[in-house]
Amino acid sequence: MTDGPQTRQRPRLLIVDDDLTIRETLEIALAPSFEVRSTAAGDEVSSIIEAFHPRLIVLDINLPGTDGFQISERIRKVGSSHRLPILFMTVRRDDRTFLAALAAGGDGVITKPFEIPELKRRIVDLLRSAER
Amino acid sequence: MLFERLLYATVLAPFVLERLSKGSWPSTPWDIGADILIGILILAFILLREYTKNTVERVDALRETLNQAIIHDLKNPMTSIIGGISVVLEEDLDEAAKGKLLRIALHSCHLQMELLETLVDTSRLEFGELAPRLGPIRGKALVESCLKEIGGLASHLGVVIEKSEKMSGSGTFVGDEDLLRRVLINLLQNAVKYTPKGGAVSLSITEEPDAIAMVVRDSGIGLSREQIARLFKKYYRVEGGDQSVRRGSGIGLYFSKLVVEAHGGTIAVDSKPGSGTVVQIRLPRRPAGKEERQP
Numbered sequence: 444m445t446d447g448p449q450t451r452q453r454p455r456l457l458i459v460d461d462d463l464t465i466r467e468t469l470e471i472a473l474a475p476s477f478e479v480r481s482t483a484a485g486d487e488v489s490s491i492i493e494a495f496h497p498r499l500i501v502l503d504i505n506l507p508g509t510d511g512f513q514i515s516e517r518i519r520k521v522g523s524s525h526r527l528p529i530l531f532m533t534v535r536r537d538d539r540t541f542l543a544a545l546a547a548g549g550d551g552v553i554t555k556p557f558e559i560p561e562l563k564r565r566i567v568d569l570l571r572s573a574e575r
Numbered sequence: 576m577l578f579e580r581l582l583y584a585t586v587l588a589p590f591v592l593e594r595l596s597k598g599s600w601p602s603t604p605w606d607i608g609a610d611i612l613i614g615i616l617i618l619a620f621i622l623l624r625e626y627t628k629n630t631v632e633r634v635d636a637l638r639e640t641l642n643q644a645i646i647h648d649l650k651n652p653m654t655s656i657i658g659g660i661s662v663v664l665e666e667d668l669d670e671a672a673k674g675k676l677l678r679i680a681l682h683s684c685h686l687q688m689e690l691l692e693t694l695v696d697t698s699r700l701e702f703g704e705l706a707p708r709l710g711p712i713r714g715k716a717l718v719e720s721c722l723k724e725i726g727g728l729a730s731h732l733g734v735v736i737e738k739s740e741k742m743s744g745s746g747t748f749v750g751d752e753d754l755l756r757r758v759l760i761n762l763l764q765n766a767v768k769y770t771p772k773g774g775a776v777s778l779s780i781t782e783e784p785d786a787i788a789m790v791v792r793d794s795g796i797g798l799s800r801e802q803i804a805r806l807f808k809k810y811y812r813v814e815g816g817d818q819s820v821r822r823g824s825g826i827g828l829y830f831s832k833l834v835v836e837a838h839g840g841t842i843a844v845d846s847k848p849g850s851g852t853v854v855q856i857r858l859p860r861r862p863a864g865k866e867e868r869q870p
Contacts, residue, residue, distance in 0.1 A: 464655035464683045471672050471679075472662040505647055507812075534650040535643070556653035558661035 453478045454570060457497035459488055459514065460532065461506050465555075469501070472559045477566070485509040489517065492524050499569055501562075504533040504544065512547035519548040528569040644810055644825060648690055652683035659683075693757075693830050697809075700833040707751035707838050709864035714742040714780040714787075717752065721759045721778060725767060733772035739779040748787045750862055754834045755789075761827040762791040762854050769813070769852070770795035786840075789856040798846040806844055807832040839863035 458469050458481035466481040473479050480495050482488065485506050491497075500518070504511035511531055518524045531549045533540055544552045550569055553562060659676035662668060668676075699705035718740050729736050742748070759778065766776040774794040781788045798806065798813065805811045810825035835842045839862050846852035 462651045462654075464652060464679050464686070465658075467679050468655040468659050468662075468676060471675050472658060472666070472668075474672070475666070475668065532654075534647045555650050556657040558665075559658045560661060560665055562658070 454499070455480070455495060455497045456566065457481070457488070457491055457495060457500045459483075459485065459500060459506070459511070460503040462503075465503075469559075469562075473563070473566075476563065485511075485514045488514050489521070492518070492521075492527070497527070498573070499528040499530065499566055501530050501532060501566070502549075504531050504535075504540070512543060515544075515547045515549055526573065528573045530565055530569055645694070649687065652687045652690075655683045656680045656687075690826075693826055696754075697826060697830045697833060700830070700837055705837070706865035707754055707834070707862065709749050709751060709862065711747045712750050712752045712755065713745075713747050714782070715740045715746055717756060717759070718778055718780055721756060721763060724760050725763045728764060729767045729776065732767055732770075734767045734770050735773075735775040737775055737777035739777065741779070741781045743782050748782065748858070748860070749864075750787075750838060750858060751834075751864065754837075758831040758834050758856070759789065759791070761831055765827070766791050766793035766795065766852065766854075769793065785860060787858045787860065789858070791854045792851065794851045797848045797850045797852055798844065799848050803844050803846060807842070837863065 454477055456473060456477045456479050458466055458473075458479060460466050460469075460481070461483045463483070466483065470479045470481055480491060480497070482491060483506075485508060488500070488502075492500075502511045502514060506514070511533075515529050515531075518527060518529065528550045529548060531544045531552045532555055533544070533552060534555045536554050541552050550572075551565060553565055659680040663673045663676055696705055718738050722736050722738055726736065740746070763776060763778060770776055770793045776791070776793045776795075779788075779790045779792075781790070802813055806813070807828050809829040811828070812825040832842055835856050835858070838858050840856060840858035842854065842856050844852060844854050
């Protein structure tokens with residue numbers, strides 16, 4: 444993956460999920476193509492965005508306390524992260540969840556469980572859309 | 576809604592038409608009393624119907640929420656299993672990374688099995704289809720095996736583990752070792768998750784004249800009275816604590832209560848916010864159970 448014609452830097456991703464095994468799996472699996480940080484704490488997302496400057500967030504909907512939708516709405520209210528691509532993760536497959544995700548400011552939804560190549564394709568598609 | 580309005584109109588219509596046809600309204604105490612009684616009955620019918628409808632809708636909503644919680648807890652480990660294996664098969668990773676992913680996938684398989692077994696056994700206990708299989712249990716060995724099981728989690732979260740065991744004679748008591756071990760590990764995992772770094776969790780088994788007391792104590796965040804009241808309800812989860820390792824399914828404490836009660840014992844919690852928690856199990860010296868296992 445390249446960040447642009449001038450650099451070969453890996454794009455930065457932020458993974459937000461309360462499940463340790465999922466965070467560890469995604470960190471290892473995505474590391475060859477992306478620079479990855481992860482957190483379980485929804486409250487830390489804003490400060491991590493400011494410090495780490497991810498190009499995309501992969502965000503679990505079902506988090507304890509503040510859920511993914513609330514975090515997304517919070518991100519969309521901040522000028523610097525207003526257009527940051529957000530890919531939601533969820534176990535749910537229904538249309539209502541999909542529509543709620545879009546209404547909360549998400550750019551896409553991927554349903555758990557998924558294969559990593561599929562996740563990577565979705566991430567690449569969103570990054571390309573964001574560049575246009 | 577339209578059907579209900581038609582129903583009410585059908586019930587009320589004969590009453591109103593009867594009055595209109597007479598051309599007069601109630602005048603004697605008997606007529607007035609009868610009309611009031613009819614009005615009360617109609618009102619009671621309407622209120623009962625509304626309450627029943629609301630209750631059914633609330634139960635359906637609760638059932639849907641609980642189903643989604645269980646589906647979430649079963650599908651989440653599948654993500655690291657399917658995700659990890661898909662990467663190992665398709666991607667060009669070094670051997671160390673592949674090994675890590677497969678170990679995570681294997682661990683998730685165990686977590687999945689553990690949850691499934693708890694769900695199945697909970698259901699069997701609820702319907703009286705699972706009774707404790709009684710046999711001699713060495714208290715010291717039980718304490719050590721439970722603490723060993725959660726040692727990794729405690730170390731990861733920076734929580735100190737302490738143990739004590741006060742048994743007389745042979746140091747054995749009677750119970751279903753497998754079920755009780757699962758209960759104690761569940762209590763210890765909760766204690767560790769809800770204890771901040773640097774805190775302590777202990778497990779003790781004490782022989783008393785008429786009971787065996789097992790106590791899990793922690794110096795954690797503690798529980799409010801409202802949380803204690805709901806703690807052993809099915810699918811209840813206490814928010815807070817370190818959920819970054821593994822979020823509870825809400826079934827473990829309910830399962831623990833069923834196991835203890837199946838032994839003829841009791842389980843009780845003493846806690847205050849900010850002051851840690853003590854969970855005490857008391858089992859009778861001769862617990863209820865199904866059959867004697869030979870040592």
